[in-house]
Amino acid sequence: MRPLQDPAPDLPPETERDAATKAAVLAAAERLFAMRGLRCVSVRDITAEAGVNLASVNYHFGSKDALVFEIFRRRTAELSRDRARMLHEAISRHDGKPPVREILAALMEPPLRWSNPANVRRIAMQFIIRARSEGSDAVREIIRTDVSHLRPFAEALMTALPHLPPEEVYWRLHFTLGMIHNNRFAEFDRLHALSDGITRDSDVDALLKRMLDFAEAGFLH
Amino acid sequence: MRPLQDPAPDLPPETERDAATKAAVLAAAERLFAMRGLRCVSVRDITAEAGVNLASVNYHFGSKDALVFEIFRRRTAELSRDRARMLHEAISRHDGKPPVREILAALMEPPLRWSNPANVRRIAMQFIIRARSEGSDAVREIIRTDVSHLRPFAEALMTALPHLPPEEVYWRLHFTLGMIHNNRFAEFDRLHALSDGITRDSDVDALLKRMLDFAEAGFLH
DNA sequence: TCACTTTCCAAACGATCGTTCGAATGCCCG
DNA sequence: CGGGCATTCGAACGATCGTTTGGAAAGTGA
Numbered sequence A, B: 001m002r003p004l005q006d007p008a009p010d011l012p013p014e015t016e017r018d019a020a021t022k023a024a025v026l027a028a029a030e031r032l033f034a035m036r037g038l039r040c041v042s043v044r045d046i047t048a049e050a051g052v053n054l055a056s057v058n059y060h061f062g063s064k065d066a067l068v069f070e071i072f073r074r075r076t077a078e079l080s081r082d083r084a085r086m087l088h089e090a091i092s093r094h095d096g097k098p099p100v101r102e103i104l105a106a107l108m109e110p111p112l113r114w115s116n117p118a119n120v121r122r123i124a125m126q127f128i129i130r131a132r133s134e135g136s137d138a139v140r141e142i143i144r145t146d147v148s149h150l151r152p153f154a155e156a157l158m159t160a161l162p163h164l165p166p167e168e169v170y171w172r173l174h175f176t177l178g179m180i181h182n183n184r185f186a187e188f189d190r191l192h193a194l195s196d197g198i199t200r201d202s203d204v205d206a207l208l209k210r211m212l213d214f215a216e217a218g219f220l221h
Numbered sequence C: 001t002c003a004c005t006t007t008c009c010a011a012a013c014g015a016t017c018g019t020t021c022g023a024a025t026g027c028c029c030g
Numbered sequence D: 001c002g003g004g005c006a007t008t009c010g011a012a013c014g015a016t017c018g019t020t021t022g023g024a025a026a027g028t029g030a
Helices: A020-036 A043-050 A056-061 A064-093 A100-115 A122-134 A137-145 A151-160 A166-181 A185-194 A204-220 B020-036 B043-050 B056-061 B064-093 B100-115 B122-134 B137-145 B151-160 B166-181 B185-194 B204-220
Strands: none
Touching: A020 A043, A020 A056, A020 A064, A020 A122, A043 A056, A056 A064, A064 A100, A064 A122, A064 A137, A064 A151, A100 A122, A100 A151, A100 A166, A100 A204, A122 A137, A122 B122, A137 B185, A151 A166, A166 A204, A166 B166, A166 B185, A166 B204, A185 B137, A185 B166, A204 B166, A204 B204, B020 B043, B020 B056, B020 B064, B020 B122, B043 B056, B056 B064, B064 B100, B064 B122, B064 B137, B064 B151, B100 B122, B100 B151, B100 B166, B100 B204, B122 B137, B151 B166, B166 B204
């Protein structure tokens, strides 16, 4: 028996008494999904990796899709909390009217920091990116319809840019989200191949600055 | 028997003698893949839709993955040709040194026009977007390594922005590609949900102008 | 201790998938 | 007409998948 091999980064056990199996499944599933993709990981792979019985996934989560959805729900909620906290701090710092750059930073910095190789959230971030494009109908429905976490950002941007029609703010926010969501391994690999490697030695802070410069200019032009 | 492997590497289907079955499979597969996703379409779905025998896919293409790769190869080559033509026209118009905006337009306009509901290439564009994120290892390898079609754009941008370090040009090109690749149905749906629908009545030309404004500002800031 | 619930387990089920095979069919050319 | 291919066809193979099942084991409370 090997209940867990890694300190189970987090994924809070919440109110459950004995959730060792559940936590092991969650951790193993997230890691395998992030590395190989949702469809290329079977329930057998997950349970073998977690050292639990094959039926555990269906017993604890109902189905494989429900497991994916559960991880996705937890991680996106966590990411949204990080972003909301940064936005709130920016709002507090600037008496309710933060500048565009700080609003965009609250949107960009959490996912970028999560993606950092030294960050324990790296796997979680990679999973979110995978699930966004490979997820089930339920996941895609959440992405399509749940925009509540973006509302405060849209409102803050409209407050910071009162002269700009709301329609423009929404479109530019859409473009910015496109920039953020493009930070996948394959895309970075392509960028490095295109630039003959000169883009490779760029750390998170430098990337964040570049993204902020680019998006801020797009908003303020 | 396996009589052929790849008889016409780069020739359009019109040059082959009897390619009715092959063409029917290609068309049906592209349409189904674009609508439902690569993994959610079986070889049986494709052959049933095309009105051909189940074994046709393996006989004419070798495997399902090879079929996906073939469609992807054809369509991306076509898209790259469209982009290269626009870039070449811009270069001709400006004596070898086109402005940033026209370079970006050559990159953005073809995929945006293809995505237009009135365009016959709409399905093809949707397929490309699907294959980019759901494709096999071969497809992903092509995306990661084949950057030849982007080189002329990077060079044109460096010529137009001689004061900017090449590293910056590459990064900003990466951001711009992220904006372009983000134009999926689900992302638009989310944008419209966030904006309460006020972004919905935006045609291709208006979207192109907005994207160009945003990216141009990001490059010129 | 005992009854009861929760969790775990090995095994199998049913379905779907990509692929292969051998025979039948169509087709071109001598 | 008839041999030589290329193609099509129905049928099946082998593998993998998510899920289910019935009973064993562990935990719980009195």
